Amino acid sequence: MQISTFFAVLGWVLSTVAIPASPTVEAALPTSTANVAGLHALAKAAGKLYFGTATDNPELTDQPYVAILNNTQMFGQITAANSMKWDATEPEQGVFTFTQGDQIAALATNDGRLLRGHNCVWHEQLPSWVTSGTFTAAEVTSIIETHCSTLVGHYKGKVYSWDVVNEPFNDDGTFGQDVFFNALGEDYIAIALRAAKAADPNAKVYINDFNIEGTGVKATAMKNLITSLKSQGVPIDGVGLQCHFIVGEVPTTLEENMREFAALGVEVAITELDVRMTLPETAALLEQQKADYQTVISACQAVPQCVGITVWDFTDKFSWVPGAFAGQGGACPWDENLVRKPAFDGIVAGF
Numbered sequence: 001m002q003i004s005t006f007f008a009v010l011g012w013v014l015s016t017v018a019i020p021a022s023p024t025v026e027a028a029l030p031t032s033t034a035n036v037a038g039l040h041a042l043a044k045a046a047g048k049l050y051f052g053t054a055t056d057n058p059e060l061t062d063q064p065y066v067a068i069l070n071n072t073q074m075f076g077q078i079t080a081a082n083s084m085k086w087d088a089t090e091p092e093q094g095v096f097t098f099t100q101g102d103q104i105a106a107l108a109t110n111d112g113r114l115l116r117g118h119n120c121v122w123h124e125q126l127p128s129w130v131t132s133g134t135f136t137a138a139e140v141t142s143i144i145e146t147h148c149s150t151l152v153g154h155y156k157g158k159v160y161s162w163d164v165v166n167e168p169f170n171d172d173g174t175f176g177q178d179v180f181f182n183a184l185g186e187d188y189i190a191i192a193l194r195a196a197k198a199a200d201p202n203a204k205v206y207i208n209d210f211n212i213e214g215t216g217v218k219a220t221a222m223k224n225l226i227t228s229l230k231s232q233g234v235p236i237d238g239v240g241l242q243c244h245f246i247v248g249e250v251p252t253t254l255e256e257n258m259r260e261f262a263a264l265g266v267e268v269a270i271t272e273l274d275v276r277m278t279l280p281e282t283a284a285l286l287e288q289q290k291a292d293y294q295t296v297i298s299a300c301q302a303v304p305q306c307v308g309i310t311v312w313d314f315t316d317k318f319s320w321v322p323g324a325f326a327g328q329g330g331a332c333p334w335d336e337n338l339v340r341k342p343a344f345d346g347i348v349a350g351f
């Protein structure tokens with residue numbers, strides 16, 4: 001056999017034989033080909049305030065990761081994935097710890113980047129003193145006010161926007177039953193927003209949720225809440241669309257929905273973008289994921305009130321997805337080896 005024929009046959013065999021998952025196959029998957037200075041630079045050039053990422057304290061010992069994170073052309077905004085949450089910041093009543101949150105804040109502010117605060121009031125990641133205490137409505141009010149004003153006050157002047165209330169709704173558009181709602185009904189939302197705004201009047205106060213990215217009952221519930229808050233004079237500056245999507249399932253009404261939010265007089269941000277898939281990754285899945293990322297960026301691009309986009313960490317190495325959904329992953333624009341995926345090019349194309 002001629003040597004060229006041999007290689008042609010070998011190439012055919014390699015391209016047709018299903019090889020079990022291994023580093024060899026991963027290396028054969030398509031990667032990014034875009035040659036750009038950075039995603040934040042593109043976002044700015046496109047008129048947006050930022051392209052950013054979530055990050056977490058344990059990740060900051062990973063030097064190759066940090067090198068990408070600290071590229072201010074790539075990421076112009078940072079969110080703490082965990083270290084500004086209630087369990088991290090007020091583990092005992094009245095005892096506040098900001099060391100971990102400050103480390104994330106410094107990453108942003110030392111480099112002149114924007115910081116999103118995440119979050120003041122949420123039914124998850126609460127310390128047990130909040131969830132297992134027996135409190136009157138007046139006490140819960142005071143607990144919310146103390147937490148929000150101390151947390152937001154600590155970061156006063158450093159935060160572009162706060163997710164003051166996180167995930168208040170069930171998927172059917174009813175309010176989640178948590179320690180706050182059970183004591184105060186939906187009034188807890190206004191209490192938190194007012195306390196946060198008073199603590200840092202220059203920070204935008206947001207409500208952030210998932211499954212409100214497309215039109216539907218949950219998005220309608222959020223719109224009704226925003227309308228109601230505005231009619232009562234409660235501060236509300238923005239709505240965060242988390243955008244934890246599944247490959248091939250980006251809502252077709254994303255742009256229309258963002259316009260409807262904007263029409264209420266609030267800004268919109270994409271706060272926690274990732275696009276997960278059932279593993280293993282394949283070339284076809286990565287191509288669809290690229291298209292999905294592009295769809296999301298394009299929708300934000302089309303709506304002037306969409307101020308920016310945050311990915312919920314940029315690498316599969318540190319994604320929350322595999323820990324939350326068995327057998328799923330691959331959700332981020334960089335792979336586990338910090339190699340840019342086609343999804344990166346989807347983001348570039350979206351701008």
Ligand code: 9MR
Nearest residue numbers: 081082118124125166242272312320324
């Ligand atoms: O990324 C966060 C992960 O490390 C935590 O274990 C998890 C706990 O619920 O929270 C993750 O972040 C969530 C965010 O705060 C709110 N929206 C959903 C995110 C993914 O769960």
